Amino acid sequence: MEELIRKVTDALSQSFPNSRVELEQASPAQKVGGFLIWQGFEGQEQIKRQRQMWKVLREHLTKQEQLQITAILTATPDEMPAVH
Numbered sequence: 894m895e896e897l898i899r900k901v902t903d904a905l906s907q908s909f910p911n912s913r914v915e916l917e918q919a920s921p922a923q924k925v926g927g928f929l930i931w932q933g934f935e936g937q938e939q940i941k942r943q944r945q946m947w948k949v950l951r952e953h954l955t956k957q958e959q960l961q962i963t964a965i966l967t968a969t970p971d972e973m974p975a976v977h
Contacts, residue, residue, distance in 0.1 A: 894918045897958055898925055901965075904953035905929055905946065911959035916965070924963035934969045 902914045909931045916927035934942050946967055950959060 894923065894925065896906055900954065900958070901925060901950065901962070904949055908949040909933060917927065919963050920946045922963060924961050926963040927965055929965055930970055930973055931967070932969055934967055
């Protein structure tokens, strides 16, 4: 699971410059979830943010790895106090 977290973090960090990626293993499901925090999401609807993120994940992860993602919420830094 550590390898998948690293792979997802690397892919998202490269594709969303100056972003913060916070991921963890969601037990007991053995899946990965967390947050992608990026200023570039400012003014975008959640569906557009998710499409951008999943486009990157599909390009960098195998189908099996994609199935191990439970949920990665997308937010701007200003939105994070409301989420955390």
